[in-house]
Amino acid sequence: MKDYFAPHLEEDQLRAISSIGLAHLGDAVYELLVRSWLCEQGRATGKGLHRATVELVRAQAQAERTERILPLLTAAELAVFKRGRNAHVHTIPHSASRPDYLKATALECLLGYLYLRGERERINLLFAVMMEEDEDAT
Numbered sequence: 001m002k003d004y005f006a007p008h009l010e011e012d013q014l015r016a017i018s019s020i021g022l023a024h025l026g027d028a029v030y031e032l033l034v035r036s037w038l039c040e041q042g043r044a045t046g047k048g049l050h051r052a053t054v055e056l057v058r059a060q061a062q063a064e065r066t067e068r069i070l071p072l073l074t075a076a077e078l079a080v081f082k083r084g085r086n087a088h089v090h091t092i093p094h095s096a097s098r099p100d101y102l103k104a105t106a107l108e109c110l111l112g113y114l115y116l117r118g119e120r121e122r123i124n125l126l127f128a129v130m131m132e133e134d135e136d137a138t
Helices: 012-013 019-041 046-056 057-072 073-084 097-115 121-138
Strands: none
Touching: 012 097, 019 073, 019 121, 046 057, 057 073, 057 097, 057 121, 073 097, 073 121, 097 121
8 A cells, every 4th residue: 555644756756746736735744743843842732722833834934934944955955945936826815925925835845845755854854943943932
């Protein structure tokens, strides 16, 4: 049986997926990471947990955290990030600025790409850097 929790696609397969497709998957990867992080931190329960998740996954928060990892990206990762940032998004939520939304889309594209490559350790490293300041506050 195919293990959808541990995909590993080759480069030609990844190139065939649109940047919006990668971002769609990366959005879910990021939200799962955030939800796991919040539960592990014991930061909130019930409604508070939902609110904390929404706060961390909104475009502005993603854009701010993305700044923390940009210097760490490899050339290949940066190329995927830029591919996501240049995606043709048709609608931007009213709660987000265009630059923040595009940066969040780029991050999600990168996370989707890394997930489909099976690079969980790399995702974990980047996510840990993104969440460092918040961990220090707990």
